[in-house]
Amino acid sequence: MENRAIAQKKDAATAPAPAPGPAAKGKPRLLLMGQRRSGKSSISSVVFHKMPPNETLFLESTARVQKDSMHSFMDFQVWDFPGQLDFLDPTFDLDAIFGEIGALIWVIDAQDEYLEAVNRLNSTILNLQPNYPNVNVEVFIHKVDGLSDDYKLDIQRDIMQRIQDELSDNGIENAPINFHLTSIYNHSIFEAFSKVIQKLIPHLPTLEAMLNNLCRANGFEKAYLFDVLSKIYIATDSSPVDMPSYEICSDYIDVIVDISEIYGWARPQSYIEYLEGPPWNHKLEDQVACKDAESCIVLSDGRRPIMLREVNKYLALVMVGKEGSYSQMAMITENVGTIVGGLLKAFEITKARK
């Protein structure tokens, strides 16, 4: 786990470096587009660079395409487009932009006049449809914090209506377009990104099936497979996702990473030798039950345990147990261990294919 903390630090330091050029081929790409000042750079800073939301106020406007390469359980790129750029201009090589695209994320500022944004989105989709019919278009109706629930839904309905009308007028039905209500001031942006990223994972059904099994066998209320760095969940069991449980699981990861940073310093060699000496006479590796990080917190309310298990450098499994199941911890730990083995195998198989 402290490796991870270090990895996270390193990554934060190196992440804003310019993306590698042609070498980065073969990685799915997320394109962030939308009107200027709609919040594209803020989103990518908050989600991928751990910037506190209130500091995004000071972000300069993006002048050129900002390419970030994310190294995680799966390598992908995030391209942040300047709002004023008209990439439908013939001088742009559309194939270079949309060739390996994983998803097109279109950000619309919900607190602003959005008609023009909707029009541009429509023309973009119309231009893309003939050549790239399979591009997932994810519309983030952004900055919805501070709007009332009714108003949010009204806006969403209005935007959906306008886009679908325009598309069906042009003879396009069932285009893959999804809508998300987001804000960087709460977890909704992470949730939306989770759904976007999940579409890029080829073996998602396998992962989900495993998590379903895990939940059924141990009576968990919810299980999430998290990308530790970005707090995006890349898979979850089939029970509906509720924000509170997502929040507590993602915050719990923070707690564990922070604590391991405080106490995960390198102990002197003499101390380790003393620990490995009598009366134990075992290597430290053999004294611990599990070589990855394991953690558990028992909430006072209903004595509900929340468990965390490190899967590999990038991933962690976080589970919400049912009331009073702390007493069966030994069995649960064993089951979780098995599932983690399975998850690792699933990832191994997809890697080999590349």
Place this chain on the structure above:
Amino acid sequence: MPLFLIPRDDIQVIDDSSSSDEPEIPTMEQQMNNLSVQDEPVASPVSEPRKQKKKKVLLMGKSGSGKSSMRSIIFSNYVAKDTRRLGATIDVDLSHVKFLGNLTLNLWDCGGQDAFMENYLSQQRQHVFSNVGVLIYVFDIESRDFDRDLLTYRSIITALSQFSPGASVYILIHKMDLVVPNQREDIYNDRVALIQSKSDSFNATPFATSIWDQSLYKAWAEIIHDLVPNLDQIEKDLGNLGKIIMAEEILLFERSSFLVVSSWASDIGKLNPTTDRFERLSNIIKNFKQTTSRYTGTPKSAEQFNLLELKLQTFSLFIQKFTTNTYLAVVLPPGETTFNCAQLNCALARSQFEDLDSPPKRSADRGATASGEASAV
């Protein structure tokens, strides 16, 4: 925030029997008290020793310097951002904060507007400045007129030396986050030197604080640390416990504020390069408590978790509910056996530490037995 101008001399009554009065008291003070009310059904009704225990803690400083904000964060589970809601404090805001069961902090949050200040120094002089245990004076680093602040501070110190010459004085240079990082130290040292030169015979302990990071916890943990009466005993007991379970470090947290009350570290634990770890832990856990309270729907002041375990390759750690008003955090070398033994031993030692939460008269011969009992396992 509601105001409390009700004189609260009847505070002892509430602990003992008439908790039915409780709902009538407006939110904030209730929040602080209701923690301890249910904890202590049989607290000694004898008011004599209790009266002695009540130390007056004066929280003073210029208007808008952040006194009420820090108080709310430390004692009422506010997050930094929530303090925007707080209005100006009018006159004196009295609250009785229960701390470790038998220690009641009689916290006087004094509104800092000039008119009030004059009032404290003239009509209410004796009322305010007599029987003071601790004076916490907050300076706003951004203040435009520092000389004037010093002048006020000077008159406060004079009044204090007149009525409570034995009080300890803490100065908090607050809102440090507003200063450019590379200038912080210089400005801070500058201010502290000036303030200390004006502190008369008092030995003022300075802290640089900000509500936006853990520095606030550091300052308050040390202030509280000086107020706990039987601290030597607690520290000795923790040390004994630590040696028996081979811990690297043991921390004792107060339950609602999650301040570190007492700590012990082994020779190895002392080598930890993170020197601000106590306040960082307080900060981490307090923030997480906000999340859990949202998740469970229980009030922020209620107890949120019973046990936290963490096992890594390099260390293991657990934080468990210890006595009624405390949590115990234990850092151990890695290893399943060590971990489980330590957990059992701590659970056994729990009863020996219970006197933290009861009146002090029984504490005389308690601590020594803690080690004996625990080693039996």
